[in-house]
Amino acid sequence: MKSIYDKDYTGIKPQGLSKRPKLITDLRMHMHKSPIGQNVANEVLNRIQSRMDQVPGEILNDFVVRDEELKFWPEGAGSALGRVDKNLIKIFDVSKIRVGAREKKHIQLSPDKNFSDQDIEVFAANFEIAVRDAQEMMALYQNCFDGRGNFLRSAFEKNVPGFAHHEKKVFEILWEFLKETPRRGNRLPFLNSLQLLVGELKQPIRAIKVLLADFTRNPEGVYYSDRHAMMLINQFLRDYNKEVTMDIEMTPEEVLLVKGGLDENVVNYVAWKVDGQQNPFLQKINTIRKKIAETIGRHLSEEPLLPLRFLLALEREVHIFLALVGGKTAYEVMRNALNDYGNPASQIYHLKESPGQMIPLLSHLAAVIRGWGRLGRQSDVSLLDEIKNRQDQFMELHQDMRYQTLAKHVMGLIDASKAAIRSRNNS
Numbered sequence: 001m002k003s004i005y006d007k008d009y010t011g012i013k014p015q016g017l018s019k020r021p022k023l024i025t026d027l028r029m030h031m032h033k034s035p036i037g038q039n040v041a042n043e044v045l046n047r048i049q050s051r052m053d054q055v056p057g058e059i060l061n062d063f064v065v066r067d068e069e070l071k072f073w074p075e076g077a078g079s080a081l082g083r084v085d086k087n088l089i090k091i092f093d094v095s096k097i098r099v100g101a102r103e104k105k106h107i108q109l110s111p112d113k114n115f116s117d118q119d120i121e122v123f124a125a126n127f128e129i130a131v132r133d134a135q136e137m138m139a140l141y142q143n144c145f146d147g148r149g150n151f152l153r154s155a156f157e158k159n160v161p162g163f164a165h166h167e168k169k170v171f172e173i174l175w176e177f178l179k180e181t182p183r184r185g186n187r188l189p190f191l192n193s194l195q196l197l198v199g200e201l202k203q204p205i206r207a208i209k210v211l212l213a214d215f216t217r218n219p220e221g222v223y224y225s226d227r228h229a230m231m232l233i234n235q236f237l238r239d240y241n242k243e244v245t246m247d248i249e250m251t252p253e254e255v256l257l258v259k260g261g262l263d264e265n266v267v268n269y270v271a272w273k274v275d276g277q278q279n280p281f282l283q284k285i286n287t288i289r290k291k292i293a294e295t296i297g298r299h300l301s302e303e304p305l306l307p308l309r310f311l312l313a314l315e316r317e318v319h320i321f322l323a324l325v326g327g328k329t330a331y332e333v334m335r336n337a338l339n340d341y342g343n344p345a346s347q348i349y350h351l352k353e354s355p356g357q358m359i360p361l362l363s364h365l366a367a368v369i370r371g372w373g374r375l376g377r378q379s380d381v382s383l384l385d386e387i388k389n390r391q392d393q394f395m396e397l398h399q400d401m402r403y404q405t406l407a408k409h410v411m412g413l414i415d416a417s418k419a420a421i422r423s424r425n426n427s
Contacts, residue, residue: 109180111145127169137166141177144190151186156193160200171198171207175214179225188249191228195235204236204266212273219283222291222306222314230317237270237324239263250313251320256370262324271327278329285333288315289340297351308353312360316367323371334368334375335383341365342387344394358398359406366410373417378425381418388414 105122107115115123115138124134140163144156163170174194181187198207211229234251238261255261274281288311295305319337322330340346341364348354348361372384391411395404 109141109177111142111151111181112149127173129166129169133166133169136162137170137173141174144193145186149183149186151181151190151193153189153193156190157196160197163197164201167201167203168206170201171203172210175210178228187228191232192248194232198236204263205269208233208236208266208270209273212270216277216280216284219280220287222288222311224310226288227310227314227317230314230321233270234317234321234324237262237266237321251317253320253367253370256320256323256367256374267325271325271330274322274325274329275327281329282333285315285318288318293348293351296348296353296357298353308357308360312364316364319368319371323374326375331375334371335380337368338372338383338387341368342383342390344390344397349397355398358400358403362394362403362406362410366413369410369413369417373420374424376417376421378421381421384414384418384421387411 105126107119107122107126113119120131120134120138123138124131127134129137140159143159145151163174166173171194174197178187178190178194181190194207198204211233215226215229231249231251234255238255291306292308292311292315294303295308295311298305315337319334322333340348341361349358354361369384369387372380376384388411391407394407394411398404
């Protein structure tokens with residue numbers, strides 16, 4: 001009965017989730033051995049159907065994704081779970097229809113636009129809300145700007161109770177508004193106001209689901225909104241955030257040194273989510289790294305190049321995110337980053353524009369080393385030792401005094417990370 005009534009969704013690992021349908025199947029097969037047992041088995045199935053009908057779409061979507069990855073339908077059941085009850089398969093197949101992908105029609109979301117009735121209908125359909133709710137959301141959004149199109153944080157704060165009436169969809173909708181906000185002077189305060197909203201709603205997992213889905217939707221592309229998404233996720237992982245009243249555009253690196261302050265339920269969920277959808281996440285990371293190499297290499301791509309400052313800031317947010325949540329994907333990505341940025345012989349330090357980017361690249365390595373202090377195992381201490389043994393090679397890469405000073409500082413961070421790893425593994 002644990003499979004039916006357990007409430008450990010946010011903490012369960014993918015392997016554990018994959019066993020649930022098999023446990024239920026075994027229970028029903030055992031019950032069918034007696035007439036009384038058959039009645040009980042049918043009641044169990046009815047209750048599962050009833051519970052599945054009540055599951056929120058965003059949670060059900062996670063289960064459907066896991067279904068596809070663990071292959072517990074008939075064609076994959078032999079290797080993963082053994083036989084699975086056909087009645088269960090029907091229930092899950094029907095549930096999958098509920099979360100099937102829907103193509104959204106695009107409309108421009110602008111604070112100074114006069115939305116037509118057709119615009120509002122499309123908007124409502126895109127987010128699966130009533131037309132009246134769409135009208136109210138648009139009015140609340142436009143009310144957050146003055147006559148000259150400037151975002152007013154104070155107005156947003158006053159509208160939080162109104163936004164909260166649409167708690168199931170409000171973050172997803174406002175995130176789309178943010179992505180289409182053209183002026184940087186508006187994006188930054190709007191971005192930070194979303195933290196206030198999520199803090200009031202106390203639903204960080206719902207917001208993180210939206211952001212992670214957006215981040216991995218097209219893993220072969222990199223967008224300016226990706227950095228905002230990762231920065232917000234890093235804020236939502238924390239159960240106490242002193243920056244919530246400040247306008248910040250990047251996560252303070254000091255969060256990597258904090259031992260507490262993270263919401264354990266949220267962190268467990270996010271690690272589970274990332275590990276369960278590892279392929280698109282890894283593909284996205286590889287795309288970001290490729291873009292960094294193309295921008296520094298210049299000759300490596302004929303496409304318009306994204307600014308290196310943005311790309312490094314984006315990857316830095318990703319590294320901080322992974323260091324905070326942990327998991328097998330985090331370990332793999334961070335170890336790879338440590339090998340790449342921690343080796344002065346790596347291609348990244350010897351591309352066309354590398355000589356002028358040594359300080360940003362070395363600062364990037366500093367964040368990776370600090371992050372590794374949260375993830376590394378005792379056996380990984382030697383990897384940090386290898387980097388420190390290359391100090392002279394790093395010093396030879398650039399003769400600028402600021403670079404030389406920074407190189408010594410970065411090498412000094414290695415000892416602190418080694419101490420953190422030993423302390424964590426010995427506790």
